[in-house]
Amino acid sequence: MRNAALLAWKEIRSYYGSPMAYVVSAAFLALTGQFFVSGVSELLPEASLRDVFTPMTFALILWAPIASMRLLAEEQKLGTLELLLTAPLRDWEIVAGKFCALVAMLLGIIAPTLVYVVLLYWHASPDGGPMLTGYLGLLLYGSAAAALGLFTSSLTGNQIVAGVTAAVALLFLTLASEASGLVSGLPSALLAGVSLPAHYTAFVAGVIELRNVVYFITFIALFLFLTTLSLESRRWR
Amino acid sequence: MENSRLADRMIEVEGLTKFYGDFLAVSGVTFSVDRGETVGLLGTNGSGKTTTMRVLTGYMPPTSGSVRIAGHDLAADSLEARRHIGYLPESVPLYSDMTVAASLRFFGRVHSMNAASLASSIDRVLDAFDLADYRDTLVGKLSKGYRQRLGLALAVLHEPEVLVLDEPTVSIDPVQVVEARDLIRRLGKEHTVLLSTHQLAEASSLCERVVILHDGVLVAEGHPDEIAERLQGAQRIRVEARGPAEQTGAALTAVSGVRSVETATLIEEGVYAFEVTAPLRSDVRESIARAMSAAGLGLRGLVRSTVDLEEVFLQVTRGERGDADA
Numbered sequence: 001m002r003n004a005a006l007l008a009w010k011e012i013r014s015y016y017g018s019p020m021a022y023v024v025s026a027a028f029l030a031l032t033g034q035f036f037v038s039g040v041s042e043l044l045p046e047a048s049l050r051d052v053f054t055p056m057t058f059a060l061i062l063w064a065p066i067a068s069m070r071l072l073a074e075e076q077k078l079g080t081l082e083l084l085l086t087a088p089l090r091d092w093e094i095v096a097g098k099f100c101a102l103v104a105m106l107l108g109i110i111a112p113t114l115v116y117v118v119l120l121y122w123h124a125s126p127d128g129g130p131m132l133t134g135y136l137g138l139l140l141y142g143s144a145a146a147a148l149g150l151f152t153s154s155l156t157g158n159q160i161v162a163g164v165t166a167a168v169a170l171l172f173l174t175l176a177s178e179a180s181g182l183v184s185g186l187p188s189a190l191l192a193g194v195s196l197p198a199h200y201t202a203f204v205a206g207v208i209e210l211r212n213v214v215y216f217i218t219f220i221a222l223f224l225f226l227t228t229l230s231l232e233s234r235r236w237r
Numbered sequence: 238m239e240n241s242r243l244a245d246r247m248i249e250v251e252g253l254t255k256f257y258g259d260f261l262a263v264s265g266v267t268f269s270v271d272r273g274e275t276v277g278l279l280g281t282n283g284s285g286k287t288t289t290m291r292v293l294t295g296y297m298p299p300t301s302g303s304v305r306i307a308g309h310d311l312a313a314d315s316l317e318a319r320r321h322i323g324y325l326p327e328s329v330p331l332y333s334d335m336t337v338a339a340s341l342r343f344f345g346r347v348h349s350m351n352a353a354s355l356a357s358s359i360d361r362v363l364d365a366f367d368l369a370d371y372r373d374t375l376v377g378k379l380s381k382g383y384r385q386r387l388g389l390a391l392a393v394l395h396e397p398e399v400l401v402l403d404e405p406t407v408s409i410d411p412v413q414v415v416e417a418r419d420l421i422r423r424l425g426k427e428h429t430v431l432l433s434t435h436q437l438a439e440a441s442s443l444c445e446r447v448v449i450l451h452d453g454v455l456v457a458e459g460h461p462d463e464i465a466e467r468l469q470g471a472q473r474i475r476v477e478a479r480g481p482a483e484q485t486g487a488a489l490t491a492v493s494g495v496r497s498v499e500t501a502t503l504i505e506e507g508v509y510a511f512e513v514t515a516p517l518r519s520d521v522r523e524s525i526a527r528a529m530s531a532a533g534l535g536l537r538g539l540v541r542s543t544v545d546l547e548e549v550f551l552q553v554t555r556g557e558r559g560d561a562d563a
Binding site: 003006010014017018078079080081082083084085086087088089090234 | 291294295296297316317319320322324326328330331332333334335343344346347348349391
């Protein structure tokens with residue numbers, strides 16, 4: 001785990017050493033801020049972040065491909081992956097390190113939105129429960145999107161291809177629940193089952209359902225496992 | 238005795254074969270490198286050098302065959318084997334957004350170096366590779382020559398017993414090539430070095446032994462001179478003597494052990510040079526000296542010809558293997 005932490009720290013330093021980190025954070029805050037302002041500006045405003053959490057997930061499916069696309073694709077393109085794979089590191093340590101860095105970056109863009117919570121407590125008496133579960137769901141949602149992005153980044157040396165592939169896959173998983181209404185039977189159940197938003201709604205409502213937590217944890221574990229397999233398979237190509 | 242010989246064997250490659258899909262990149266290559274040796278892996282582009290190096294650094298597994306590094310089987314004990322290797326890939330991959338010192342710190346930690354030894358090792362390699370002035374420079378701003386130095390510094394930072402250098406002087410300018418070769422020569426005094434090159438002069442000047450690959454097959458192995466002699470089936474001696482060419486030629490031909498005498502070339506007024514061939518493992522130089530003296534000819538020079546590695550290389554890669562593997 002020490003090696004994973006070492007790799008994560010390197011990525012975090014690299015990420016925050018570039019202006020991109022601050023541009024992305026500012027854009028995320030500006031976008032979600034719009035929804036927060038419009039939510040609290042209604043005639044009978046509700047002291048909650050219900051109107052902000054769902055747009056946040058849309059912002060996350062844009063963020064995840066951008067943040068993850070270079071992590072392994074660039075290592076392949078620059079050849080530095082050869083240095084990592086010939087160093088005394090296990091493949092899963094490399095994947096875990098990159099994923100931990102993505103989670104840290106995710107926390108980095110979500111944390112500034114806590115200002116909305118402060119503002120709500122300052123001016124009203126919001127129910128803290130749904131906000132807490134909303135943030136927990138958001139963290140799981142973003143981590144799942146990041147894990148998928150890391151996997152597509154492991155498949156190619158081209159960052160753009162990796163990013164676009166991740167964005168398309170995340171868009172599909174986002175719209176799957178809508179599409180499930182257009183078909184019936186098993187396809188409908190499958191589309192609803194894989195949909196990311198379908199497993200997030202309960203968190204926003206303040207409910208932590210075990211099946212939703214299991215879905216996100218399984219989703220993350222599956223894509224981290226596939227990423228590790230993808231790295232291992234590079235050795236066999 | 239056998240045990241100590243094996244303990245000194247730092248790289249053992251046995252029947253290494255590597256397929257990429259249907260393409261056979263390396264076929265049944267077997268060789269070893271002993272402690273302290275500098276061995277050159279020689280071959281044209283596409284001969285299988287890089288594939289061989291990638292397999293024995295653990296980057297990719299062989300399709301069949303085995304590799305042992307410092308006694309550790311690369312398949313069964315990969316992490317331990319990799320701890321003993323310092324590797325410089327051909328493209329010298331580095332993180333452009335890190336400083337020189339940060340790169341060294343990162344890879345030192347990857348190799349589990351503790352803080353105290355890492356700090357002193359970084360100072361040591363920065364001095365050794367003349368990088369101290371660039372300590373806080375971003376890698377992306379370094380010239381190719383200094384990137385090469387940093388690549389070498391990263392390879393030796395954790396003091397590995399085995400250094401694997403893939404084309405260490407490719408794509409740098411002639412001055413930097415000379416400097417890089419000096420660095421490698423110094424490293425060869427403290428490490429076991431396997432370097433790949435397609436530059437014959439480099440192999441000749443740096444390596445005690447070469448392994449020649451062609452189309453993924455090992456076609457010759459040994460000291461360049463030995464390989465050449467085995468290929469030619471004879472040793473060549475250059476004789477320079479003052480006196481009539483015919484008389485000198487006749488005197489040389491009469492020397493016991495001399496197989497042939499090639500046509501003389503005039504090198505200065507009254508002085509001719511001859512190329513004499515003699516069987517392997519015999520030294521006819523003293524006999525030649527005595528014959529020259531007895532014939533009243535002035536012996537100016539008598540040396541075993543230096544081997545033209547280029548000629549050797551062309552011979553083995555054209556398939557004129559002769560008894561190279563004998």
